[in-house]
Amino acid sequence: MTPQNPTASMYRTTEGLGLWEHRAKVAAVGVGHSPTARRWDGQPETSVGAWSILALRRAIADAGVAPDQIDGLVLDPVTTTGAYWPDDKPLPMDVINEFQRTDDPLDGVAKLSAEWILKNMPELTNIQFVMYGARCMSHAIVVAAQAVGEGRAHTCLVLKSWHNYEGRYYQGGANAQDAIDGTSAISRLWGTPASYGTALQFAEYCRKYGKTHDMMAPFITNSRRNGLMFPEGYWAQHRPEHLTREDYLAARWIAKPANLFDNDIPIMISAAYLFTTPERAKDMKQKPVYILNHASSRGTPRSLTPTLDEVEAETASTGRKLYEGAGITAADLSFENMYDGFTLFHQFHLEGLGFRGIKFGEALDFYQTDISIEGPNPVSPSGGNIGSGRSRFWMHTDCIQQLQGRAGDRQVTGVTPEIAVSGGPMPLGGNFTVWSATPG
Numbered sequence: 001m002t003p004q005n006p007t008a009s010m011y012r013t014t015e016g017l018g019l020w021e022h023r024a025k026v027a028a029v030g031v032g033h034s035p036t037a038r039r040w041d042g043q044p045e046t047s048v049g050a051w052s053i054l055a056l057r058r059a060i061a062d063a064g065v066a067p068d069q070i071d072g073l074v075l076d077p078v079t080t081t082g083a084y085w086p087d088d089k090p091l092p093m094d095v096i097n098e099f100q101r102t103d104d105p106l107d108g109v110a111k112l113s114a115e116w117i118l119k120n121m122p123e124l125t126n127i128q129f130v131m132y133g134a135r136c137m138s139h140a141i142v143v144a145a146q147a148v149g150e151g152r153a154h155t156c157l158v159l160k161s162w163h164n165y166e167g168r169y170y171q172g173g174a175n176a177q178d179a180i181d182g183t184s185a186i187s188r189l190w191g192t193p194a195s196y197g198t199a200l201q202f203a204e205y206c207r208k209y210g211k212t213h214d215m216m217a218p219f220i221t222n223s224r225r226n227g228l229m230f231p232e233g234y235w236a237q238h239r240p241e242h243l244t245r246e247d248y249l250a251a252r253w254i255a256k257p258a259n260l261f262d263n264d265i266p267i268m269i270s271a272a273y274l275f276t277t278p279e280r281a282k283d284m285k286q287k288p289v290y291i292l293n294h295a296s297s298r299g300t301p302r303s304l305t306p307t308l309d310e311v312e313a314e315t316a317s318t319g320r321k322l323y324e325g326a327g328i329t330a331a332d333l334s335f336e337n338m339y340d341g342f343t344l345f346h347q348f349h350l351e352g353l354g355f356r357g358i359k360f361g362e363a364l365d366f367y368q369t370d371i372s373i374e375g376p377n378p379v380s381p382s383g384g385n386i387g388s389g390r391s392r393f394w395m396h397t398d399c400i401q402q403l404q405g406r407a408g409d410r411q412v413t414g415v416t417p418e419i420a421v422s423g424g425p426m427p428l429g430g431n432f433t434v435w436s437a438t439p440g
Contacts, residue, residue, distance in 0.1 A: 003114045003130040010146040011296040011431075012325055015317060020293040020325040022149025024439035027281040027288035028400045030063025030274035032056060033232040036389060037268040039164050044098035048079050048163040049108025051270040053120055056157055059272035064285025065155060067123035070274075072153025073130045074144040076137065077112050079163045082194070083266065084172035085110040112161055129153040136160070137271065137393035138339070138423045138431040142294040144275050145433065154277055160393050161270035169266050170194060183304060192255065195342045197305040199258040202344035204308040206257070209361035213257040217245040218367045220261055220343060223380055226373065227387020229409040232397070234267045234389030262343045264385035271393045273400070278439060289403045292419070292434040293325030299428040311345070311427045312360050315352025318432060322353070322421060326434040330354040334415045335378035335402070337395035338432075339424020341385045348427045350379070375414040381407070382422075395422040396433070403437040 012020065034051035044050060060067055085091075085106055096105050100119035107116040114130040129152045133140030137160035144158045170193075174180060206212060224243035227233050235241065243261065251260040281288035299314040301307070306314075323329055330353060338349035347363030356377050358366050371379035382398030385391060399420040401407040411417075423432025 001114070001118070001127065001130050003132050005132055006143045010143060011298075012294060012321060013296045013298045015321055015324065017321075017325060019327050022146070023292050023325070023327065024290040024436065025278065026145045026148045026275055026291045027278050028273050028275055028291065028435070029281050029284045029286050029288050030059040030061075030065070031397055031400055032058025032060070032062055032272045033397070034270040036232070036234040036237050037164075038234070038238065038265075039166055040268055042092065042095070044095045046268070047095055047109055048161050048268065048270065049099060049112065049116060049120065051268065052112060052117065052159060052161045052272075055161070055270040055272040056117070056121065056159060059157065059274045062286060063274040065274065068125050070124060070155045070157060071126050071128045072144070072147060072156030073114055073117065073124070073127055073159070074133055074140050074147065074156060075112060075114060075117065075159035076134055076140050076161070077132055078135050079111055079161050081135070082170035082173070083163060083165045083167075085165070086172060086176075110163060112159075117159070129156070136425055136431065137391075137396055138425065138433070141273070141396060141433055142296060142431040145291045145294050148275050148277065155280060156275045158273045158275060159270070160391075162266070162268055162391060164266045164268050186304060193263075195258040195263050195344070196255040198342040198345045199255040200305060201308050201311055201348070203257055205361075208308065211361070211364045214249060215364040215367060216262070216343060217248050218371065219346065219379065220248045220386065221245055222371055223340065223343070223383045223386040225383070225387075226381055226410055227383025227394075230383055230388045230394060230398070231408065233383065233387065233394065234265065234269070235387065258342065258344055261386070264341045264390040267389035267391070269389065269391050271391065271397060273396070287404045289400045290436045290439045292328065292436050293322055294431065294433045295321035295325060296431045297427070297429055301428060306428045311348050312352070314428045315348050318430075319353040322432055322434055328419060328434065330357070332419050333421060334417045334419055335381055335412055337380060337382050337384070337399050337420060337422035339384070339392065339395060339430070340380060341390060341392065341425055343386055345427055346380065346384075349424070352427070353421065370414075373410060373412045373414065378412045378414060381410060381412050392425060395424070398422075399435045403435055
């Protein structure tokens with residue numbers, strides 16, 4: 001089956017669209033994760049393909065649905081942002097030949113196709129719809145939600161996976177070539193780290209509003225604390241180390257004012273969800289979590305890097321789109337789980353949402369209050385990428401589990417978990433979802 005690519009009509013990118021026509025007609029039920037690893041150990045059973053299969057099977061079992069009842073698959077075929085298979089490195093044929101192959105020998109090792117998944121999961125006998133949502137689970141989620149809402153599939157798996165190899169991140173791929181094309185020749189030529197654009201915006205933020213980098217410390221320590229209560233996460237599994245304020249403030253700069261702990265740590269991990277209709281969800285094992293709306297940011301900066309003004313305008317627009325389509329206001333949010341791969345833009349998302357009434361320039365002061373899961377204003381209860389490693393999906397898993405009442409030690413207690421929001425990655429260019437414990 002040839003995978004489809006989503007059309008522009010599947011996204012909600014503008015304001016003024018009114019309620020999402022499929023509001024509460026799509027439900028998340030099952031969740032499945034693979035283990036985590038810092039890097040691939042070269043074994044077939046820990047390859048990105050093998051762990052994708054494991055996550056999918058766990059999501060199916062978690063939902064309590066028979067595999068032959070699943071008719072849809074949405075996945076991200078891209079499994080890295082900066083760890084590419086070196087051109088001069090021999091292919092791991094012993095691993096490749098352990099699975100049913102496609103025409104691309106690196107399929108299941110350095111990338112994923114729907115064809116590879118279906119070849120290696122023979123139990124999925126009734127897949128009628130396959131679509132890609134590239135580069136982020138946030139993207140795959142909105143595509144799957146819209147597809148189920150439109151009736152293209154009634155029981156749909158959603159998959160995002162990451163691989164990580166030995167060596168320095170972002171040193172391969174285009175960055176390893178002798179020449180760089182297009183705008184990258186300007187933005188990458190001098191070896192700027194990935195977080196430099198966000199660091200520039202944050203520096204301007206501090207200047208504009210009279211804030212300091214040190215004020216980020218409560219958010220960082222809270223995120224690691226929450227991540228250590230996420231048993232599927234990297235830090236919880238491999239390095240159960242608390243991060244103190246002193247650790248954070250003493251960390252080396254990566255792109256000042258972004259330090260080491262303002263950047264997430266690349267890992268290997270796969271996660272899958274099962275989406276279905278509310279009618280079918282009634283017969284499944286877990287409590288359904290209803291999708292009230294999704295919205296996407298497609299803002300384009302005027303230059304190479306968005307300015308603070310552009311970031312604030314776009315996140316405010318995203319907040320309005322989310323609330324309008326869901327039929328809610330900021331006051332209805334129980335907690336927020338926006339993306340944090342670079343911690344220094346989390347507050348841009350937070351302020352754009354107007355979470356707990358905060359305005360632009362107020363988030364860092366808000367961080368000095370009680371933002372814990374036990375308090376009245378839970379911020380990033382998932383711990384995000386900072387708390388569990390680079391995945392771009394901890395926030396979505398947490399929203400589902402919090403609203404199902406099965407987030408374990410991470411379960412919010414300071415508020416009743418009723419409505420949540422998650423998404424990312426960037427303030428300009430991302431996809432976002434509103435989740436609810438009830439369809440009302």
